[in-house]
Amino acid sequence: MMNNTTSVIFAGVGGQGTLLASRIIGRVLLDGGFDVKLSEVHGMSQRGGSVVTYVKYGEKVYSPVIDKGEADYIVAFEQMEAARWLNYLKPEGKMLINTQKLPPMPVITGAAEYNADIIGKIAASGAAVKSLNALELAERAGSARAVNVVMMGALSNELGFGGEMWEAALSGCSPAKALDINRKAFKLGKEA
Amino acid sequence: MPQKTLMLGNHAVARGLYESGVTVVSSYPGTPSTEITAAAAKYKGEIHAEWAPNEKVAAETAIGASIAGARAFTGMKHVGFNVAADPFFTASYTGVTGGLVAAIADDPGMHSSQNEQDSRNYAIAAKLPMLEPSDSRECLEFTKAAYALSEEYDVPVLLRLTTRISHSQGVVEEGERARRELPDYQKNAAKYVMMPGFAKLRRVEVLERERRLREYAETTPLNSEEDGCPEMGVITSGAAYQYAKEALGDKAGYLKLGLINPLPTELIRRFAAKYKKVYVIEELDPIIERHCKALGVGVIGKELFPEIGEFSQSLIAEKILGETVESRAFPEAVPSRPPVLCAGCSHRGVFYVLGKLGVMVNGDIGCYTLGATPPLSAMDTTVCMGASVSGLHGFNKGRAGGYESKAVAVIGDSTFMHSGITGLINIAYNQSNSLVIILDNTITGMTGHQNTPANGLDIYGEPAPAVNLEELVKSVGIKRVTVIDPYDLAETELVVKQELEVKEPSVIITRRPCALLKNYQKKPPVSVIPERCAGCKACMKIGCPAISVSGGKAAVNRTLCVGCGVCGQLCKFNAFAEGE
Numbered sequence: 001m002m003n004n005t006t007s008v009i010f011a012g013v014g015g016q017g018t019l020l021a022s023r024i025i026g027r028v029l030l031d032g033g034f035d036v037k038l039s040e041v042h043g044m045s046q047r048g049g050s051v052v053t054y055v056k057y058g059e060k061v062y063s064p065v066i067d068k069g070e071a072d073y074i075v076a077f078e079q080m081e082a083a084r085w086l087n088y089l090k091p092e093g094k095m096l097i098n099t100q101k102l103p104p105m106p107v108i109t110g111a112a113e114y115n116a117d118i119i120g121k122i123a124a125s126g127a128a129v130k131s132l133n134a135l136e137l138a139e140r141a142g143s144a145r146a147v148n149v150v151m152m153g154a155l156s157n158e159l160g161f162g163g164e165m166w167e168a169a170l171s172g173c174s175p176a177k178a179l180d181i182n183r184k185a186f187k188l189g190k191e192a
Numbered sequence: 193m194p195q196k197t198l199m200l201g202n203h204a205v206a207r208g209l210y211e212s213g214v215t216v217v218s219s220y221p222g223t224p225s226t227e228i229t230a231a232a233a234k235y236k237g238e239i240h241a242e243w244a245p246n247e248k249v250a251a252e253t254a255i256g257a258s259i260a261g262a263r264a265f266t267g268m269k270h271v272g273f274n275v276a277a278d279p280f281f282t283a284s285y286t287g288v289t290g291g292l293v294a295a296i297a298d299d300p301g302m303h304s305s306q307n308e309q310d311s312r313n314y315a316i317a318a319k320l321p322m323l324e325p326s327d328s329r330e331c332l333e334f335t336k337a338a339y340a341l342s343e344e345y346d347v348p349v350l351l352r353l354t355t356r357i358s359h360s361q362g363v364v365e366e367g368e369r370a371r372r373e374l375p376d377y378q379k380n381a382a383k384y385v386m387m388p389g390f391a392k393l394r395r396v397e398v399l400e401r402e403r404r405l406r407e408y409a410e411t412t413p414l415n416s417e418e419d420g421c422p423e424m425g426v427i428t429s430g431a432a433y434q435y436a437k438e439a440l441g442d443k444a445g446y447l448k449l450g451l452i453n454p455l456p457t458e459l460i461r462r463f464a465a466k467y468k469k470v471y472v473i474e475e476l477d478p479i480i481e482r483h484c485k486a487l488g489v490g491v492i493g494k495e496l497f498p499e500i501g502e503f504s505q506s507l508i509a510e511k512i513l514g515e516t517v518e519s520r521a522f523p524e525a526v527p528s529r530p531p532v533l534c535a536g537c538s539h540r541g542v543f544y545v546l547g548k549l550g551v552m553v554n555g556d557i558g559c560y561t562l563g564a565t566p567p568l569s570a571m572d573t574t575v576c577m578g579a580s581v582s583g584l585h586g587f588n589k590g591r592a593g594g595y596e597s598k599a600v601a602v603i604g605d606s607t608f609m610h611s612g613i614t615g616l617i618n619i620a621y622n623q624s625n626s627l628v629i630i631l632d633n634t635i636t637g638m639t640g641h642q643n644t645p646a647n648g649l650d651i652y653g654e655p656a657p658a659v660n661l662e663e664l665v666k667s668v669g670i671k672r673v674t675v676i677d678p679y680d681l682a683e684t685e686l687v688v689k690q691e692l693e694v695k696e697p698s699v700i701i702t703r704r705p706c707a708l709l710k711n712y713q714k715k716p717p718v719s720v721i722p723e724r725c726a727g728c729k730a731c732m733k734i735g736c737p738a739i740s741v742s743g744g745k746a747a748v749n750r751t752l753c754v755g756c757g758v759c760g761q762l763c764k765f766n767a768f769a770e771g772e
């Protein structure tokens with residue numbers, strides 16, 4: 001298949017702020033002179049359901065969607081979502097996983113069980129994995145809501161691009177009162 | 193140099209409205225179309241934007257603005273056009289004064305819809321030209337082209353979007369707003385009064401316009417050709433074009449149709465003649481395919497590709513090239529994560545009570561449709577907006593009165609304003625002892641918090657006159673109207689039981705703002721007193737995402753809990769303590 005584009009999936013749970021994450025990365029990629037497509041599905045999924053954002057960039061991007069086996073990186077904002085999206089990773093792709101657990105309704109009601117040792121099983125599948133406790137880092141930065149920015153910090157190590165580009169995107173996309181916290185969160189994610 | 197920005201397809205349509213000099217935008221929200229009108233409202237002062245009570249009203253508002261000479265717009269989801277179809281089928285006869293465009297956003301894959309209808313069928317039936325962009329840049333360009341087309345051919349123009357186009361961001365270059373003079377108003381009854389005498393004459397015009405549009409379809413730059421390997425030609429449009437390009441690249445030549453009604457004939461014949469095999473790649477109905485086959489052009493379409501759901505590059509690579517992608521799988525099943533009613537949702541208590549009473553529930557469309565899911569499971573039907581109220585009346589008539597004390601309708605405040613009130617008039621007028629419950633959370637929740645005619649705010653968040661639901665209900669002839677607090681389970685149960693028994697129509701309004709609203713008065717999270725918790729799981733029956741059981745005891749997620757206190761009312765052991 002024609003594929004000189006880079007594909008990144010953000011997988012999370014409604015309310016985890018994947019929207020801000022995609023705004024930040026969109027800004028970085030646009031400033032980097034790439035053709036960019038970002039795709040997310042709104043609607044029912046926002047009521048605490050699984051949410052996913054596709055980010056694709058390169059010289060020219062056609063399809064806005066990422067299919068199974070096509071993602072260079074998957075940024076999972078929650079462990080079970082990492083397991084859910086594993087089959088979207090390229091054979092040589094890499095997973096960045098927030099170790100936070102948010103039990104879904106079937107687990108809460110006892111109809112299903114939260115999978116054990118997700119990160120171990122993903123690593124055993126042969127995928128490259130980097131895991132971090134983004135919730136703890138976000139709290140350390142000053143707000144539990146900055147989990148999304150912590151994960152962007154971790155992603156920045158993989159994608160490269162100059163620190164000043166990420167800084168410009170962070171300050172361009174963060175609300176003024178959250179900027180300080182977001183800067184700290186980004187740095188903690190990058191150093192994790 | 194023009195500024196490059198990343199824009200949602202929907203935002204690019206809104207930018208196109210701005211650049212086309214549009215001054216009137218009237219819509220009713222509906223995923224995936226909502227952001228067009230929300231973004232148009234950002235051009236306050238230059239564009240009048242509004243949320244109308246429903247799509248028919250919105251469409252007629254836009255038609256009126258066009259007759260006034262303004263460039264006007266209405267946007268809706270695919271099923272919204274079912275509601276707006278009546279005015280548009282005749283606006284096709286009257287034509288326009290100022291350019292008139294309606295965006296219709298289809299939802300292949302039903303990400304957030306109750307059906308998967310293909311709105312291209314409407315363009316054919318109403319004889320209206322329809323444009324389909326394939327990315328954000330085209331969303332902007334095609335919107336502008338649609339206004340030019342509308343005025344040149346004296347016709348309302350439809351802009352077809354799909355979820356992937358509406359909700360994907362792509363690179364867009366912004367331009368200037370067109371300066372337009374509003375022409376003087378001139379009465380023209382023969383064009384705008386569609387009684388039979390005049391309509392018969394306009395009908396002839398419509399067919400003549402179709403003929404001219406067919407000619408236009410042969411030459412318009414909206415349709416474009418890309419040469420490629422003579423083995424394989426692909427006729428496609430919209431998102432499917434992008435999937436095809438990614439899957440097939442230069443292994444194929446492409447005819448990308450931007451004008452999808454009317455479809456060209458000679459252009460297709462010429463294109464097809466150049467290739468050994470020709471594929472039609474289109475999501476949903478085989479509309480382009482049928483057109484080609486009617487022309488005698490041999491194409492491969494739905495024998496290969498599904499009529500259901502979204503396409504993707506892998507699907508096309510697999511079906512045409514026989515290529516499959518390698519992927520690893522997680523070694524075990526992963527529990528699903530279905531959407532749920534939020535912690536503190538005002539709908540929760542009502543559905544708990546209805547489930548407990550075991551009544552038949554005529555449901556409707558909104559966040560509260562989640563009342564149909566476990567553990568609440570308290571809904572029997574959902575068809576379309578407004579159908580709960582009229583459906584209950586029909587159900588009660590159908591059961592010859594035998595179920596009147598065992599059946600209810602539930603409907604949200606926005607849905608009630610959309611099309612619930614007409615059903616209620618029918619209940620009052622044609623007398624069934626129906627019980628209608630209006631779930632008034634003071635907002636359109638499902639589509640992301642649009643204000644409603646009943647909440648006292650307009651699209652800009654400015655104060656606006658509010659419909660008084662109690663007075664409205666009384667004025668149609670319903671004498672029994674009770675307002676209750678859905679956080680109070682005992683009161684909710686008492687009133688529902690009592691109103692089910694009365695021998696006349698009755699309305700209950702459950703009133704509590706949506707817990708996600710900015711000004712919602714959160715209370716501190718409740719907590720579980722472990723010594724008291726018997727682990728009976730009674731509190732789990734309301735499906736609150738903030739409550740779970742760990743180590744045999746209930747536990748409350750303190751970041752999610754808003755202190756609504758519904759869980760505590762289910763606990764026989766007084767194990768929930770209010771937070772301080």
Ligand SMILES: Cc1ncc(C[n+]2csc(CCOP(=O)(O)OP(=O)(O)O)c2C)c(N)n1
Nearest residue numbers: 222557558559560604605606607636637638
């Ligand atoms: C004809 C039509 N238009 C629009 C929609 C999209 N839509 C679904 S539910 C809904 C409104 C929900 O608001 P409300 O009735 O207040 O209930 P809530 O979601 O707030 O609980 C809308 C606009 C639709 N399904 N059908």
